[in-house]
Each structure stands twice: as structure tokens, then as C-alpha cells.
Amino acid sequence: MPDRPAPFQLALLNHKGGTGKTTLAFNLAAALAQRDSTLLVDLDAQGSALQWAAQGGEPLPMRVQAAHPLPPAADAAEPTAFVVWDCPPAIDSPQVLALLARLDWVLVPVLPSPVDLWASWHLVRLLQQASSGNPGLRAAFVINQAEPDSALTAAMHQALREFGLPVLTTVVRRRAIYRSAALGGQAVQMLGRRGAAATAELEALIEEILK
Ligand SMILES: Nc1ncnc2c1ncn2[C@@H]1O[C@H](COP(=O)(O)OP(=O)(O)OP(=O)(O)O)[C@@H](O)[C@H]1O
Ligand SMILES: [Mg+2]
Structure with a gap:
């Protein structure tokens, strides 16, 4: 069998619960699948991505x-x-640590709240350690569930910069469509015009990751 190029591997990681890992993993996988064959792997024993599917x-x-x-x-x-x-x-499970050794990208979704940030130091240290064994590893925060309040988003960008991990310029807005898509087992891009704004922000996110 001829060798295939290694796939590009992206993980959604944060030890804080409910920050949007599954929502972004599912929708980003669907969006990436428009470009080329994509596999979404559910590493969570809760099985949320599998249930969604x-x-x-x-x-x-x-x-x-x-x-x-x-x-x-x-x-x-x-x-x-x-x-x-x-x-x-x-983030301390052997599975996650093994994964960090072979990933290309780690995206860390954070909610726009200082309380969510305070828990991030441990994760940033872990990512720094992982980079020494996997020098190609790239990682960034992405603000999820952002409200249309540019002052708060700007303040979050500023606060996140102190962690020394890049912050994606694209923010993911809080949109009911992300929840209704999950209810129907769909990705936002499958919802036509209703999902257009969400699809556009995910595309912008992918552009930032793949550039
Ligand atoms: N951008 C968004 N707009 C609206 N709702 C969102 C958005 N992102 C996530 N949610 C909702 O927030 C909740 C938590 O999201 P999700 O399950 O993706 O987080 P998680 O990090 O995977 O959680 P866990 O740590 O339990 O695995 C879900 O109800 C989801 O539908
Ligand atoms: Mg989840």
C-alpha cells in the first residue's frame, strides 16, 4: 500500500467543562470535511460527539x-x-498526554469570563511541556460564546495574552443555532441560511488555523 501523507490533527482541549469543545469539534470537523476527508474522534467517555452524530x-x-x-x-x-x-x-489522562505528542494543533476554547481564565495556567504549562517533545505543535485560545460586546471581547483578548499562548482573532459568538444544530444531529453548515453566520465564523477560524 503506498504511503499516505499524515493527516492534519487538531484537538479541542480544556480541562474546564462546558467551554465548547464538543460544539467546536463537531462543527469544525464538518467544515473541514468540505475541504477533504475528515474523521472526528470522540475521546470523551461522556460520548457527546457520538450522541450528537x-x-x-x-x-x-x-x-x-x-x-x-x-x-x-x-x-x-x-x-x-x-x-x-x-x-x-x-488534561492529565494518559490518553490526552499521548495525543499531545502527535498533534499538529490544539485549540483551547474559553468562555468570555475571568473565572474561566484563572483555571488556564495549568493547561498552558502542559502545552509548553508538550511542545518540547513535539516541536511542531501549535496551540491557541479561541473565545467561544462571545456576546456582541466589543469592549468585553477586547478585554478578554488582553487578559488571554498574559498566558503567553496566542489568541485567535476570530471569536465564536453565542448563537442559538449551535444548540439547535446539536438537537437535530447536524452541523451548522447543514442548516442553510439559518446557519450561515455561524458557518462563516467557523470558516474564518479554519483559515487562521491552516494558514
Ligand atoms: N457558541 C455557542 N453558542 C451557543 N451555545 C453554545 C456555543 N458553544 C457551546 N454552546 C453550548 O454550551 C454547552 C456546552 O458546550 P459543549 O458541550 O460543546 O462544551 P464542552 O466543552 O464539550 O463540555 P464538556 O467539558 O462537558 O465536554 C452546550 O449546551 C452547547 O450547546
Ligand atoms: Mg464535550
């Missing part, structure tokens, strides 16, 4: 699978250009 009747643009055992993505049976990992709200 099981809700809808419509076929999804990406493959979705559980991570037991941790899939050797580069040798996946089907060609895979992008692997998106939905991580549990934990």
Missing part, C-alpha cells in the same frame, strides 16, 4: 468514531486528511 437522519460530511482504542489515525483504513479530536474536560 446519532441524533440526525441526514448523513454527516465527516466520519465520527470513538477512541477505543486510540486510533492510529495515520494508518486509518480510509484516507483521512483531517482528524479532529473532541477531548474530555481533563
Whole structure:
């Protein structure tokens, strides 16, 4: 079998719960699948991404699978250009540490609240340690559930910069469509005009990651 190029691997990681890891993993995987074959791996024992995928009747643009055992993505049976990992709200597990050694990108969703930031130092240190074993690893914060208040978003960008981890310029707004898409087992891009604004911000996010 000819060698396939290694897939681009992106994980959504934050030990804080409810920051949008699954929401962004699911929707980013669907958006990446517009470009090339994509696998979404649910690393979380809660199985939220798998449940999300099981809700809808419509076929999804990406493959979705559980991570037991941790899939050797580069040798996946089907060609895979992008692997998106939905991580549990934990960062010290052996699975997450093993994953950090082979990822290209870690996206850390944070809510626009100082309380959510205070918990981030541990994660930033872990990512710095992971970079010494995986020098190609890139990581950034992304603000999720941003309100249309530019002063607050600017203050968040400023506060996040103190952690020494880049912050993506694109912010993900708080939008009901992200919740209704999950209810229907869909990604926002599958919802036509109703999902257009959310789809556009995810595209901007992908552009920042892949540039
Ligand atoms: N941008 C958004 N706009 C509106 N609702 C959102 C947005 N992002 C996430 N949510 C909602 O916030 C809640 C938490 O999101 P999600 O489950 O993606 O977080 P998580 O980090 O995966 O949580 P956990 O740590 O439990 O795995 C969900 O109800 C989700 O629908
Ligand atoms: Mg989750």
C-alpha cells in the first residue's frame, strides 16, 4: 500500500467543562470535511460527539468514531486528511498526554469570563511541556460564546495574552443555532441560511488555523 501523507490533527482541549469543545469539534470537523476527508474522534467517555452524530437522519460530511482504542489515525483504513479530536474536560489522562505528542494543533476554547481564565495556567504549562517533545505543535485560545460586546471581547483578548499562548482573532459568538444544530444531529453548515453566520465564523477560524 503506498504511503499516505499524515493527516492534519487538531484537538479541542480544556480541562474546564462546558467551554465548547464538543460544539467546536463537531462543527469544525464538518467544515473541514468540505475541504477533504475528515474523521472526528470522540475521546470523551461522556460520548457527546457520538450522541450528537446519532441524533440526525441526514448523513454527516465527516466520519465520527470513538477512541477505543486510540486510533492510529495515520494508518486509518480510509484516507483521512483531517482528524479532529473532541477531548474530555481533563488534561492529565494518559490518553490526552499521548495525543499531545502527535498533534499538529490544539485549540483551547474559553468562555468570555475571568473565572474561566484563572483555571488556564495549568493547561498552558502542559502545552509548553508538550511542545518540547513535539516541536511542531501549535496551540491557541479561541473565545467561544462571545456576546456582541466589543469592549468585553477586547478585554478578554488582553487578559488571554498574559498566558503567553496566542489568541485567535476570530471569536465564536453565542448563537442559538449551535444548540439547535446539536438537537437535530447536524452541523451548522447543514442548516442553510439559518446557519450561515455561524458557518462563516467557523470558516474564518479554519483559515487562521491552516494558514
Ligand atoms: N457558541 C455557542 N453558542 C451557543 N451555545 C453554545 C456555543 N458553544 C457551546 N454552546 C453550548 O454550551 C454547552 C456546552 O458546550 P459543549 O458541550 O460543546 O462544551 P464542552 O466543552 O464539550 O463540555 P464538556 O467539558 O462537558 O465536554 C452546550 O449546551 C452547547 O450547546
Ligand atoms: Mg464535550
